[in-house]
Amino acid sequence: MMFLSNSTLGEVVWTQLKFKMNAYLGAVVSLIFVQIIGLIVSMNGNSSTGSGVDNTSFTIITISSDVVFAFVGIWAVFVGKLFTTKAYRYDDFSFVATRLSSNLANFSVLCLMSIFAGVTTFLSNYILRVVLLLVSDVDYVKSVSIFEDPIGTIVNLSIMIILILTISAGGYLWGMLVQIHKAFTYLLILLIITLLVTKTGQTILQYVFIENESIVFLIVKLIALSLVFFLLAILCSNRLEVRR
Amino acid sequence: MTVIDCQDLRKKYKRMAALDGITFQLKDQKITGLIGRNGAGKTTLLKILAGFIRKGSGDVLVFSSNPFNNLRVSGNSILVDDQMSFPDSLTLADILGMAPDFYKRWDTELANNLFKYFKLNPKQLHSRLSKGNKATFNMIFGLATRCELTMFDEPTNGMDEAVRSDFYRALLKDYIAHPRSIMISSHHLAEMEHLLEDILLIHKGKVVFHQSLEEVKEYAVALQGTTDLVEKLAAGKEILHTKQLDSQRNYVVIKKEEMPVIDGVTTQPVSVSDVCMYVTSDGKGGIDDVFK
Amino acid sequence: MSMDTWVVAILPLLVLLFLIWIFLRLGRNITKHINWTKRLSKWLLYVYIGMLLLAIVAYEFIPTNGDKIAAPKEYTMFKNENKIFQQAFENNEGSKFDSKFLVEEWTQELVGDTLEIISKGSQFPTERLNIEWTDSKEQLVEAKMYKTHSYMDGINLGEEIPLSTVEINDNQIILTAPSPKQLTYYLFSNELSVLSIVDSLDAWEQRRVIGYTYIYLKVPKHINVIDKDGLQFY
Structure with a gap:
């Protein structure tokens, strides 16, 4: 008699997710290093505004999370891409997996990592707030803290999380394309340049990032974009065979 | 219920046919040896069965479904080979700890006992294992999954003599305790002959025969004696192999059939591994012919 | 762009x-x-x-400058008050001055019929000066110093900028500008400035109000004012 065990897709994805959260802890550790480097770079301040009144000149150095975010964004691209490399895909198939379950689990991991990356990027600003006190004698201007502006905190936090998710989903799609053909490696760089340089590209960027009536609209757009990236990646992965 | 059902299965790699019309069925719970020469298509066949790669044309059904992208097949089958990989961040103990989540019939006790017996280091990383230890670990992993279809592709590569015989013994014992369909491809047919029930011989992407071990043992017979007598006896028969022993005597392997007994010609049984070797050789001669 | x-x-x-x-x-x-x-x-x-x-x-727990973050609304109010004061100052409407801007006041009995106004310490006068002529026959000069709102990114600049010193002698008013000072502050932001390129300029303008030091003199008509540094704008 044969006894076949039947697992549902949900069960397998959940098991894979647990497994991946353990196995990919290294990616989270690398995130911490990336953030620390970002913090060191942003110690000089991101922008400063000056003004002179009655023989006194004022300089206000604004320190925001932009630089750290840029570093984390690039980290997100490479983490997304890393998940599509042979080694990572093969690991899945040493256990129970289909391409669909594997992709869903990867996407869930990217979501969780984006949440972690977004929250830590947002909070990393507070490390600077404390560290700068120790290393410099410049006075602080009262700045908005989490407790004073909870709604603003939630909004900014969600934007960061979702932006990181979109970027990592893009990296994931990019990685899948590279797995299909090596030429796609350079396509991303080419695509970024075309987006930035051409008129159409700028129109698209403006449409996505700038022409938003509200933050909610931006968030919805970014989620939709991540889903599109992800669906395309699933389609690509169905062309890939493991352990050829 | 049929475990594997292949009908005219084909697979091409860049115009080169790896599988060229494989047809066979695997029923019941048996240990089947998948035998063939290098490049016969053994690995390709196993990978298609495991759902790692897509079939070319024809039909392949494992547990009545196409194995590619099938969760049920993936959950009930495992392919153990030397390309098995596990995340670098997990130790062997971690891997064994996570396996039960994936495989519902995982045998923790068996896994732990074998792990201890083979003296593997639980804190070691899979990628840093020596070739032999990696093969041993993969084997433990494959056995402990208790998958209804367990496939081993050259499982003993890199293992030393002692581990190899331990492995065969462990496999047989576990199979008797928990019968399931096991497929093993190996070069070392002679040393694992005792545990096989069926042999599936493939050559150049085609099935040569799929028979029980007993049938294969009776497949051929060797005639040895003076050249003229042997040639006379073998005339009109299907000659699988000939070898000139010395200037007077000849050794011919023919497909077994009823034969008169003649003085001066001895008939000898042919071992299973020799049968497989002779059947899949292209010329009638052997390596000796090269040096003539 | x-x-x-x-x-x-x-x-x-x-x-x-x-x-x-x-x-x-x-x-x-x-x-x-x-x-x-x-x-x-x-x-x-x-x-x-x-x-x-x-x-x-x-x-x-870190002490910071600026007791509160002023909302854009408050800045608008500050700007308005500054504007009203400036207009009243230009129009010599001393009665309309908001008394909360008053910093210091002096009265001085002049010796002689001339009043000399001297500005020191700065190439450009840092104060704005206006004179209201009175019909008084006495030698009494009244001087008042006002300072309007100066806020930037939540800091009350008014508290940070030292005041001009005013010294009144027998027939001289000497205004000394504060010595040059450089102030630097850190401001921390929770927002990604990349995403707010468009409205950040507005936001920045909204968070800035610059006020001035005003000197308002009440001088009897018969007194001759010598203003060689050209402090009188209006």
Whole structure:
């Protein structure tokens, strides 16, 4: 008699997710290093505004999370891409997996990592707030803290999380394309340049990032974009065979 | 219920046919040896069965479904080979700890006992294992999954003599305790002959025969004696192999059939591994012919 | 943004991309050689999260300048009050001056019929001066110094900028500008400024009100005022 065990897709994805959260802890550790480097770079301040009144000149150095975010964004691209490399895909198939379950689990991991990356990027600003006190004698201007502006905190936090998710989903799609053909490696760089340089590209960027009536609209757009990236990646992965 | 059902299965790699019309069925719970020469298509066949790669044309059904992208097949089958990989961040103990989540019939006790017996280091990383230890670990992993279809592709590569015989013994014992369909491809047919029930011989992407071990043992017979007598006896028969022993005597392997007994010609049984070797050789001669 | 700015903007981005790529490559090679155990990773993670939480709490206890973050609405109010004062000042409507801007006042009995106004310490006068002529026959001069709202990013600049000193002698008013001072502050932002390029300029304008020091004199008509530094604007 044969006894076949039947697992549902949900069960397998959940098991894979647990497994991946353990196995990919290294990616989270690398995130911490990336953030620390970002913090060191942003110690000089991101922008400063000056003004002179009655023989006194004022300089206000604004320190925001932009630089750290840029570093984390690039980290997100490479983490997304890393998940599509042979080694990572093969690991899945040493256990129970289909391409669909594997992709869903990867996407869930990217979501969780984006949440972690977004929250830590947002909070990393507070490390600077404390560290700068120790290393410099410049006075602080009262700045908005989490407790004073909870709604603003939630909004900014969600934007960061979702932006990181979109970027990592893009990296994931990019990685899948590279797995299909090596030429796609350079396509991303080419695509970024075309987006930035051409008129159409700028129109698209403006449409996505700038022409938003509200933050909610931006968030919805970014989620939709991540889903599109992800669906395309699933389609690509169905062309890939493991352990050829 | 049929475990594997292949009908005219084909697979091409860049115009080169790896599988060229494989047809066979695997029923019941048996240990089947998948035998063939290098490049016969053994690995390709196993990978298609495991759902790692897509079939070319024809039909392949494992547990009545196409194995590619099938969760049920993936959950009930495992392919153990030397390309098995596990995340670098997990130790062997971690891997064994996570396996039960994936495989519902995982045998923790068996896994732990074998792990201890083979003296593997639980804190070691899979990628840093020596070739032999990696093969041993993969084997433990494959056995402990208790998958209804367990496939081993050259499982003993890199293992030393002692581990190899331990492995065969462990496999047989576990199979008797928990019968399931096991497929093993190996070069070392002679040393694992005792545990096989069926042999599936493939050559150049085609099935040569799929028979029980007993049938294969009776497949051929060797005639040895003076050249003229042997040639006379073998005339009109299907000659699988000939070898000139010395200037007077000849050794011919023919497909077994009823034969008169003649003085001066001895008939000898042919071992299973020799049968497989002779059947899949292209010329009638052997390596000796090269040096003539 | 024009095309050139975009090109200039992406060049450092590409360099950054390249650097991080190299960094990740290097990192991967290094981690291959270290036995990066799961436990070590987990510890690192906990320590980092602990540090972040600690920093949030610690920041609450750091003294900062500027008692509150003024809402854009308040800035609008400040601007309005400044404007009303400026207009009243130009129109010599001393009665309309908001008394909260008053900093100091003096009265002085002049000797003689001339009053000399001297500005010191600055190439350009830092004060705005206006004179209201009175019909009084006495020698009495009344001087008042006002200072309007100055706020920037939540700091009350008025408190930080030293006042001009005013010295009144027998027939002289000497205004000395405060000595030059350089003030630097850190401002921390929770927002991504990249995403708010468009409205950040407005927001920045909204968070800035610059006020001035005003000197208002009440001088009897018969007194001759010598203003060689040209402090009188109006």
